[in-house]
Amino acid sequence: MPKKKLVVLSGAGISQESGIKTFRDSNGLWENHDIMEVASPEGWRRNRSLVQDFYNQRRKQAQECEPNEAHKILARLENQLEVIIITQNVDDLHERAGSSQVIHLHGELSKSQSSKNPNLVYPIDGWEIKEGDLCELGSQLRPHIVWFGEQVPKMEEAIAEAAKADFFLVIGTSMQVYPAASIVDFVPKKAKKFLIDVSIPKFNLSKDMICIEKKASDGLKLLENVILEEY
Template sequence: MEKKKLVVLSGAGISQESGIKTFRDSNGLWENHDIMEVASPEGWRRNRALVQEFYNQRRKQARACQPNEAHKVLARLEQRFNVTIITQNVDDLHERGGSSHVIHLHGELSKAQSSKNPDLVYPMEGWEIKEGDCCELGSQLRPHIVWFGEPVPKMEEAIDHAATADYFIVVGTSLQVYPAAGLIDYVPKKAKKFLVDVVIPNSPLTKDVFCLEKRASEGLKHLESVILGEL
């Protein structure tokens, strides 16, 4: 019997339970930095050393964190469902938690890319990108992160998965970050939709959505029993 398709859109809240901080924690500051200074092409042009050091530290921090129960629940669901995770997070906690099909909308800390050609992407062995580390074109390597003002190259792939979901779970995000929040508009009307977050927004996007105002791990453990109980 073919497995039903379960698509998950995950956000900062699921990583936060593992100890990873987000810029939303402090009124637009990310680890005490103005978000535009460390997550925009303009910031990169102004102070490349600052941007590199910022992501080197984020990479080091992420590698010290471990997957939490929410990540493990999603991995377990692969036993019964065809699971695709679409994440706004740039850490690799979903993969380390056991999930096998993860689409990173905003890039990945564990990779570097050419500052000249964004299609040239390289896996990283260590946690640092240093000045003078260059791609095959001779240009400086930069973090493989989708910054503000840059296109989201994995968006079309994400839309294709959302459009074929039998179940769609939004976890750890309040559907305020676009274009990712718009994925729910592509989910079939017959699909069952769920939202797990500590704050449920009063939004038209939550219409026909079963909402759980809980932390990611607690909410997903509850949903695991609900969804499996329907099979």
């Protein structure tokens, strides 16, 4: 009998327990920077060195962090289920915990891309992209991050996986970032739906979604048994 499919939409809350700061703090800044200065094509054109340094520091920070219990539980669930993780996070903590099928909606810190052709993507050796690091077309390499105003190339793949879910879990995200938040609309009606977050949003939730108001690791410890009992 084929394994049942668990599709997970994860956000900053799951990485926060590993020491990675959330994308947007309550003051609207990301690591004390205006979001549009470091996460938009306009910011890149205005101050390329600032953007490169910002992501170099984020990359270094992420490499110093370790997967937490929530990441490990999701990886462990692959023993019984087909687990597809759709993440808004740009770190590689899911992969380092052992998850084998991860879709990064907003790009990956551990990779660079051509500033001419976004389809040219390269692994980063170490934690820095330096000025003068060029792609095969001769253009400067930039972070492999989906910035504001850019297309989200993995959306169709994510929607296709969500549409085949037996279980669907939203964890560590406010459901306010689009188009990622719209993925839940494609989950089959018969699928069991769960949400884990320290603060449950008061909107955009289907009535059949089971909410667990806890941090990611604590919520998953509870949910792991529920899903395996259903399985």
